Amino acid sequence: MNPHEIVESALAQCTVDDMTVLCQEHSQTNLRWAANTLTTNGVMRSLDLTVIAVAGSGAGRAAGVASASVADVSDVTAIVERAEAAARSSAPSPDAADIVAGEASDDFAQHPAQTSPDVFSQFAPALGDWFGRAAGADIELFGFAEHDITTTYLGNSAGLRRRHVQPTGRVEVTGKSASRSRSTWAGRSTRDFQDIDVADLDTQVRTRLGWAERSLSLDPGRYEVLLPPTAVADLMVYQYWTAAARDAAEGRTVFSKPGGGTRIGERLTESPLSLFSDPQYPGMQCAPFAIAHASGSTESVFDNGLPLERTNWIDHGALSALGQTRHSADLTGGALTPMIDNLALEVDGASSSITDLIEHTERGLLLTTLWYIREVDPQTLLLTGLTRDGVYLVEGGEVVGAVNNFRFNESPVDLLSRVTGASTTEISLPREWSDFFTRAAMPMLRVADFNMSTVSQAS
């Protein structure tokens, strides 16, 4: 059965007032390696169906949601029945709304796109060669390459039919000296692996392990830091996840205004930076319509299919929007700005390359990545975490050696006000969150007074 037929079959069985059906075909292939050898690998395919049945009308509308993997036609019937039974027995849904009207897109009946191990046909041999070169240079490589294609079919009883093909890929490599005393990392996100240049990754790993041949130790304290795009991405993605308008309006987040309401309109930084999402961002295109399997503070099952377009979350330094559903927009009186599956940060007038920015730094710490980022205090969005796989001291525009790792305690919202320099924006992989969020475009930021709270012995 093709996914579009599953959607039509489910809708044809509808006996409640409204129904929205999401069918997603996933295919995935991956390679994992450690110490210059393969450790695990695999290919997998799955087909998942979510049925959102809506019973009742007006203030009495209730949604019932059921999700399951699908292997044959009888599974579809069982899922529809479960969703309908849940809708009929449920209390009215607080976020009840009309389902999203619309038309059938032309591509709806096309087959799902699928990936296979062939996506690695150039990458895998190049990786094998790299293992050989690395072993010869006393370097151990550890890493992961993954390619996933999810094709989403969304249909509802109001006639809307949408299809979206989402390729997601990444490669990450940790390089260690043979004694494992020096460590560095390189990562890229990709849609098809055609743009992955193993030689480029190799150069980055060797350069940085070279920098670490001279090691220095520094005490905890506040330092000017150069946050590379991957680290900026990890901080901004966490901030994005806490940017629910309803939570802010209720006084429960860093974006709450004391006394009530949200901080929308408030200037967060003098830096002319803008944080936004755009489903059409070149190289990180994502679904241009809302997809929700369950309701929560930033998504509603009733909103499935809502069109998405570029949204500025921070506009030239001022907070300009928070994540909304139709329900939360009603409650908070804000514009309807649903969350979107990519995130970009751009600084007006930034024209430096990453290399330029390092060369124009008098004294600072150049980081490689951040790791184990967790929320310590929601009031200020204070996050803790560690520097990982290389902290390099820059003096007079040059890297002079590697220093010890640190635990930091910092708020991404607060550090935006301490930006003293930025590079141009490039597509980058958020290392910590790449299991959930890979589509980020970020600059390198130079930030003053970054709080390195304690020293970590990890190397």
Next chain:
Amino acid sequence: MTKQAPGTIDDEFLALPLQALADAALQTARDGGASYAAFRMERILGSSIRLRDAEVEGVNDTEDVGYSVRVILDGTWGFAADVDRSPEAVVRTARRALDVARVSAPVNTEPVDLTPEQAHQGTWCSSYRIDPWSVPQDDKIALLQAWSRQLLDAPGVDHVDTSFLAVKENKFYADLSGTVTTQQRIRLHPEFDAVAIDPASGAFETMGTVAPPVGRGWEFLTEPGYDWADELGQLPGWLVEKLKAPGIEPGRYDLVIDPSNLWLTIHESIGHATELDRALGYEANYAGMSFATPDQLGTLQYGSSLMHITGDRTVEHGLSTVAWDDEGVEGQMFDIVKDGVLVGYQLDRRIAPRVGYDRSNGCAFADSPGHVPIQRMANVSLQPVADGPSTEQMIEGVDDGLYIVGDKSWSIDMQRYNFQFTGQRFFRIRGGKIQGQVKDVAYQATTTDFWGSMGVVGGPDTYVLGGAFNCGKAQPGQVAPVSHGAPSATFTQVNVLNTTAEGAR
């Protein structure tokens, strides 16, 4: 809806063509030259109920049914997973697993060799009395709403977030050695989190229940055992007190740590640090490695001589408890730290021989039919001292310190040295007496220093099995449930940070 006696495996799972598909897959693998082949079919039911201020925010029921074939061909792994349950599809999937092994051979420089395990045949069910899937959804929601409403109506409480998660996991495993096992596990986790806001300043605090996730059924909420009435009754008072509490003065304090907090410190600083695959470097690109390297086995002084850490996959109601793991190895119990010294690792069949073990201790687990089994955490627990003190006695023994209850924020570095934890509530201890709450507390230490400072370990009466549903590991990411037993324990002169001061400039 299932109406079945506890202790019996669901008919819906047994009705799947388990043996027939296994036979087809294993025959294909054998014919293709595989030296090891395993067929694993799983059905995982998930139930999630989320309430916001006692109103239903989202309810979702999921069902994941699928299978995988894993082979070793000429010393290289191959793995393929699918959902199509036709005999042709399972043969195709087995061939794909063999293909994956062939394609991967050029990048595999270390032939895979598994430790032997005798063949097992059997069925096993985890220990529960009431299958949550036998309870009408409305009844579950009604109970959660009543308790949420009780919290919300209490003075000083502005919001209540409620979450209920339940999982039923069925696994069928068959391999070329003749092992055929069928298992069913149930686990659940109810959580209530109350929020108080000071309208004038905009300051807010939260206080969550510390009831652990458990390998039990719905009876965990409705029958004697866990004292929900007491915890829900006291929660609003604790919250209001916390909002008004003074911030901690940063410095060094003696800490009495409750099992509701200590389980997570055990998880991060011992559980993960003694996973052999991590110590060998298999996780180096993801969550990292471990300071507890195999060359220190038998010599590394992990902590004080009071420290006895065990790993097990056998404890009743444990979240990591199974009868057989995902490589067909029987569940076991073993020492990890004895008298303060590192004496063991958590193993699977591939990595066990790397440090000279001739049998795996049964820690292979895959979180879903589509994922490959890897070494995952056993229930890793700190053993109480047989005649150890009560928590109250431990508090009496502290002159200037804190009593820390409940877990919250956690973070540890890539070799499991430097960690920082917060908690739900922090009681100031002066002269052996509790003197009210303080707030904005985080404790930060290096693993061996911290465990080395453990001066008192509580008795069996203080012991609680805590844990988590959501331990992450590996790439692609896998999520595993695990329990950690802990008594209360006292740690001397631990570095305590004030989190507000950390965020201030």
